[in-house]
């Protein structure tokens with residue numbers, strides 16, 4: 001995989017094996033695959049470029065290595081930040097499979113946003129854009145969406161693998177946004193989805209006004225690489241809690257994939273002790 005730091009204005013801290021923060025040299029970032037890294041960018045534009053670069057570079061690496069690439073995207077600001085992918089060169093989108101981290105059902109809000117923002121422009125075949133479309137209860141939608149992932153894993157072209165330990169689909173890259181309350185996907189603080197122990201890859205969420213499906217935390221944490229993006233000072237306190245409070249049980253604090261990267265803008269990073277020390 002590519003080093004994560006190509007667009008980083010500041011790579012300021014990483015967790016070592018003992019879970020303590022340590023300063024890192026951006027030049028050493030290639031040795032951090034499998035680690036936990038936080039990067040801060042000057043503004044949302046830089047953050048958006050970094051998100052697009054993550055997709056581009058990971059897609060190219062996976063396509064070269066296996067001839068396939070599996071990507072999951074959320075809605076909200078991260079979805080909008082991917083507009084730059086329209087200009088990406090050298091990616092065979094016919095070999096990329098796109099899923100949604102969470103989705104309103106039956107509305108398909110994240111699918112529509114992705115299509116309008118970049119997917120419609122890059123020429124990804126419709127069959128590669130996997131959206132929940134089963135109908136029925138949120139549980140039925142969730143089960144059917146998980147089945148779509150498993151059907152892909154049953155193909156003999158290695159585009160989607162199953163984890164040898166937990167049997168869950170392994171995504172190459174999952175992008176997450178994080179709400180000001182610390183939610184990721186449709187996994188909200190103190191919710192049934194956060195506490196779920198069924199081992200399901202996809203869960204139904206039947207909150208008033210938010211009838212959704214969401215990837216489960218075990219599925220998210222089985223991915224090769226997860227990037228959590230947050231911007232704006234309104235999220236600064238939540239970002240601080242998620243990254244610097246060892247006791248935090250917020251959904252964002254439960255993201256723990258093999259390679260976990262937090263992309264922040266300066267506003268979202270502003271309350272981090274590690275960031276303040278870097279700025280001094």
Ligand SMILES: O=C1O[C@H](COP(=O)(O)O)[C@@H](O)[C@H](O)[C@H]1O
Nearest residue numbers: 074075076077078177178179185
């Ligand atoms: O409700 C949601 O919010 C999160 C965060 O959105 P953002 O616009 O503040 O980045 C988003 O990732 C998720 O898909 C959406 O359902």
